[in-house]
Amino acid sequence: MKQYKVEQRFKDNDTGVVYEVGELYPKFPTDERIAELLGDTHPNHEGAILSEIEEKPNKDTKVEDIKKYLDSHGIKHEGITKKDELLALID
Structure with a gap:
C-alpha cells in the first residue's frame, strides 16, 4: 500500500483536517484526491502538497x-537466495 508524506502544511478541503509537514496523509484516500495533492497547481501553495513514500x-x-527492489536500487545480490539475507542488504 502506498503512503504519502505531507510536504506543505494544508487544510484538507474534503475533511477539514489540518496536516502538518512530515505527517502521513490518511491510509485510504481516493486516487483522485491523491492526484490533486501530488499535482503542482494549488490556490494557496506552490508545488506538490504530498510526496509518495517508497x-x-x-x-x-x-x-x-x-x-x-534491490535491482532498482543498484544493490548487488547475486548468489543470495534467503529472504533474511536479502533484506539485510537493504538496511
Whole structure:
C-alpha cells in the first residue's frame, strides 16, 4: 500500500483536517484526491502538497519482489537466495 508524506502544511478541503509537514496523509484516500495533492497547481501553495513514500521490502514481501527492489536500487545480490539475507542488504 502506498503512503504519502505531507510536504506543505494544508487544510484538507474534503475533511477539514489540518496536516502538518512530515505527517502521513490518511491510509485510504481516493486516487483522485491523491492526484490533486501530488499535482503542482494549488490556490494557496506552490508545488506538490504530498510526496509518495517508497516502501521498503519487509519479511512479508516475496523474495522475487525483494530482488526487484534491490535491482532498482543498484544493490548487488547475486548468489543470495534467503529472504533474511536479502533484506539485510537493504538496511
